[in-house]
Amino acid sequence: MKILFADDTELHRSYFKKSLDDACKAKGIEYQLLDVAEDGKQLVEMYLKHHSSGVDVIFSDIRMPNMDGLSALVKIHELNPEQDVIMVSSESADRLKTLNVAQGNADTGDIEWGKKINLLEKVADRVKNNIVEPGKVNLILDGCEKLAADPVLVAKHFKAKGYLQKPYDVEKVSSVLEQFFNKETFATALAK
Amino acid sequence: MKKLFGEYLVEKEVLSSKDLVGCLMEQVERLPSLHKIIFENKFLDEDKILKAIAFQHQAITDFRSALKHYGFWTIELESKVNSILNQHKIPLGKILVEQGYLEQDELVDHLDKFLSEFAETNINHKLEEVDIKDSPAVAAAVNKEESEEFKPSLAEDIIVSDKMESTQEEVELIGEAVDNVIALDQKVEKELDFSIEFSIIEDGLIQDYIELLTEDRKTEVDNMILSWEKLDTDNLDIDTLAKDFRDLYRELHTYKGSACFIKAELTEKIIHAAEEVLNKYQTFIDKLDSVDIDLMISYMLQVLDIVWELKYIIQQTSSEEFIWKTEIFRNKYTHLYFNLQDRLSVFEEMNVDLDDVSDAF
Numbered sequence: 437m438k439i440l441f442a443d444d445t446e447l448h449r450s451y452f453k454k455s456l457d458d459a460c461k462a463k464g465i466e467y468q469l470l471d472v473a474e475d476g477k478q479l480v481e482m483y484l485k486h487h488s489s490g491v492d493v494i495f496s497d498i499r500m501p502n503m504d505g506l507s508a509l510v511k512i513h514e515l516n517p518e519q520d521v522i523m524v525s526s527e528s529a530d531r532l533k534t535l536n537v538a539q540g541n542a543d544t545g546d547i548e549w550g551k552k553i554n555l556l557e558k559v560a561d562r563v564k565n566n567i568v569e570p571g572k573v574n575l576i577l578d579g580c581e582k583l584a585a586d587p588v589l590v591a592k593h594f595k596a597k598g599y600l601q602k603p604y605d606v607e608k609v610s611s612v613l614e615q616f617f618n619k620e621t622f623a624t625a626l627a628k
Numbered sequence: 629m630k631k632l633f634g635e636y637l638v639e640k641e642v643l644s645s646k647d648l649v650g651c652l653m654e655q656v657e658r659l660p661s662l663h664k665i666i667f668e669n670k671f672l673d674e675d676k677i678l679k680a681i682a683f684q685h686q687a688i689t690d691f692r693s694a695l696k697h698y699g700f701w702t703i704e705l706e707s708k709v710n711s712i713l714n715q716h717k718i719p720l721g722k723i724l725v726e727q728g729y730l731e732q733d734e735l736v737d738h739l740d741k742f743l744s745e746f747a748e749t750n751i752n753h754k755l756e757e758v759d760i761k762d763s764p765a766v767a768a769a770v771n772k773e774e775s776e777e778f779k780p781s782l783a784e785d786i787i788v789s790d791k792m793e794s795t796q797e798e799v800e801l802i803g804e805a806v807d808n809v810i811a812l813d814q815k816v817e818k819e820l821d822f823s824i825e826f827s828i829i830e831d832g833l834i835q836d837y838i839e840l841l842t843e844d845r846k847t848e849v850d851n852m853i854l855s856w857e858k859l860d861t862d863n864l865d866i867d868t869l870a871k872d873f874r875d876l877y878r879e880l881h882t883y884k885g886s887a888c889f890i891k892a893e894l895t896e897k898i899i900h901a902a903e904e905v906l907n908k909y910q911t912f913i914d915k916l917d918s919v920d921i922d923l924m925i926s927y928m929l930q931v932l933d934i935v936w937e938l939k940y941i942i943q944q945t946s947s948e949e950f951i952w953k954t955e956i957f958r959n960k961y962t963h964l965y966f967n968l969q970d971r972l973s974v975f976e977e978m979n980v981d982l983d984d985v986s987d988a989f
Contacts, residue, residue: 445882447836451889499881526885551982555989573988578874581910582988584980603888627888 437465438490440482442473442505443497443524449474451604452495452524459609476503480511487516493616495600498525498587504577506587507563509594514564522612522623523591526602544589552583553593560594598623634720636742643729651723658718662691665712666705669854676700708857715850715929732944736954743955820962824893826949833890834942840886841939846932849879853928861918873910876928877903883935894948895938898961901968902931908975915978923971930964 439456443449449472460467470486473479479496480503494512496505503511509521546552559579562569573579576594580587588599599622600612608625615623634652637643643651663681666672672680676698684694695701721739724730730738829837852872859869880899887895909916909924941951951957 444878445840445885447840447889448882448885450836499878501878526881526888548980548982555982555986558989571988579989581874581907582980582985583982584907584911602885 437467442479444500455604458606476508506576520597522598
């Protein structure tokens with residue numbers, strides 16, 4: 437399994453690597469951590485470098501400087517719509533509800549969800565085309581904040597493959613990998 | 629007459645008077661000078677500072693008097709300087725531990741006993757804002773130009789003074805303002821909406837955590853928050869403030885993530901509460917007024933103070949549990965937590981007006 441990973445905090449990167457290593461050893465999965473990025477821009481550059489030789493899954497933090505994980509997700513899917521990306525964060529505003537919605541079990545409860553998504557699609561267009569318009573929202577996470585839109589649900593809209601909630605631990609990484617291999621619609625591992 | 633914690637320790641023969649004076653002098657010495665505070669924070673421009681310094685030397689007086697002479701020393705400036713001094717104040721308790729007079733658990737033990745014996749008496753005295761011009765402790769700290777002969781009498785002033793300021797500093801483990809002493813008198817009746825499971829944190833994890841939460845980092849973030857005091861709320865620079873909010877959110881998010889790893893639940897929960905408020909501020913940034921900004925400054929500074937206090941305790945005891953047993957800290961934490969919840973509830977009634985924001989997309 438070939439993996440790319442992005443997180444802006446050195447401490448968190450080391451925790452992920454350890455959790456991934458322990459989880460893969462426990463499940464007998466051979467893996468190769470191709471590269472580790474510190475922000476969304478680096479992640480996209482690393483994807484460009486590695487994708488021709490195949491990347492099985494990308495784990496990306498949502499909140500990162502320079503380019504957030506949601507914008508990186510959109511950019512990567514512009515290059516390869518089939519690329520599997522699992523988002524990571526410690527977003528936890530309404531865990532169960534988000535999980536339910538992400539798995540298609542309930543609606544967002546936000547009557548303007550459709551309109552918000554339409555606005556975020558405009559941002560996504562700019563991200564895909566590398567356009568930075570002064571005075572406009574040019575990154576998707578910024579758009580989420582402006583619209584009070586749940587970043588995890590927005591990630592699912594933009595075809596993320598799952599969500600892993602920090603803190604990283606062996607159990608959660610194992611669970612997400614298992615769901616991913618079982619081709620679950622939206623693999624999730626939340627903190628208890 | 630109010631009993632001071634330092635006096636109490638001397639009476640109980642925990643310390644000698646000489647040791648106490650030494651610690652109190654250390655406390656004063658570690659405050660930054662008035663020149664440094666005003667210059668580094670750009671509270672006055674260089675011309676005014678130079679003018680005041682020139683007068684100071686001509687009139688052989690202290691810097692604060694020189695500022696007053698020209699009318700530069702305003703209530704606003706005094707408040708800003710006090711705010712910086714409060715950030716740099718090292719509580720007596722911390723100095724006692726640092727200099728090896730007491731172990732941390734001994735300090736807490738004595739503090740508990742002191743508060744049980746004397747808290748009611750002390751709190752019944754009116755809590756006034758410390759007037760910097762009447763405070764010998766702060767006056768000496770900010771006017772290092774004053775002659776050496778002031779220092780011995782300063783020590784006596786601190787020990788025998790009736791000023792609440794010294795009492796506050798002495799009763800706090802890790803530095804807070806008047807609110808914390810008031811909190812003793814305000815029993816928090818609501819319970820937290822989460823339960824806490826304390827754990828002993830591995831040394832290796834603690835070291836990583838400590839290296840993340842450095843004093844320099846805190847100062848940088850504090851200064852960013854304090855810069856919001858200068859905002860013109862009638863003419864808000866939304867872009868700059870939005871960037872600051874994003875930077876602060878990411879900073880808090882990093883601390884929270886790290887706190888989660890080491891299972892520092894108190895830290896994680898208070899940061900999460902702060903994040904939720906900050907999130908709302910980001911969403912409704914163009915609707916903020918001066919009260920919103922002032923509250924944000926106050927709460928975020930308090931959150932950072934608490935996070936660093938908890939870090940300190942984790943460093944000393946490998947757990948958050950120890951400080952949670954201290955009523956002062958527990959009340960302070962709970963008070964702040966509920967203040968953040970209240971702030972959040974103000975915004976939760978509001979909806980994003982998509983017509984308002986759609987132009988930005």
